[in-house]
Amino acid sequence: MWTTYEIQQGDLQGLGFGLGLFYVGDRAGDRANTFEVPSYLITNAAIFYKRDAFRAALNFNNLFDIDYFESAFNRLRVHPGTPFTVQGTISWEF
Template sequence: MKSPHRIIATYAYIDARVTEDNTIPIGNRLPNSAQHTASFWTTYQIQNGGLKGFGGGLGLFFVGDRPGDLPNTFELPSFFRTDATIFYKRDTWRVALNIRNLFDVEYYETAQNRNIIYPGAPFTVQGTISYTF
């Protein structure tokens, strides 16, 4: 019998810095590269009874401060985002309602420079139907 619980946890430490260059100062961090990122995603699916196949999940995502450009003249602030899902799975079919940015946190995904900064997606709901073969 497969477990009704699924857990995925990640952590990354990335020290992406310029170590040798003729124009960029040594030690500058690479743009959009956070030193610390982490995530935790868990789901639970009911295995027996009248609600068999129904489940839900919650995901937590953290991205640390990161430079917005190569000269390191500004930083994009860290953010913490929460996602969620409710689903029903039967045999090879799955129907789900996925929620991204559950608490509608304002955050910045990435930047090209000080004038072009891309915000993260607001509270978003997406319905999906999938078939596995």
């Protein structure tokens, strides 16, 4: 689930904020269902500014730095999820 709000008028027109939740339930860790990978819920957020063809944004992924397992191949190959990260982008459309 993801939602955004962008200021529509005034001096801060084009400034926006976003907030999202990403949930994955319990799932089998291997094809034989010998173990289960636990569920997780991570929170993401963003702040952005748009004006005409210009856009700049900061995205905050796994905002609360939750430890989670993204996937598994077997008991010895369980892949941890990405920790808290910040990604900045600037773009110009033409």
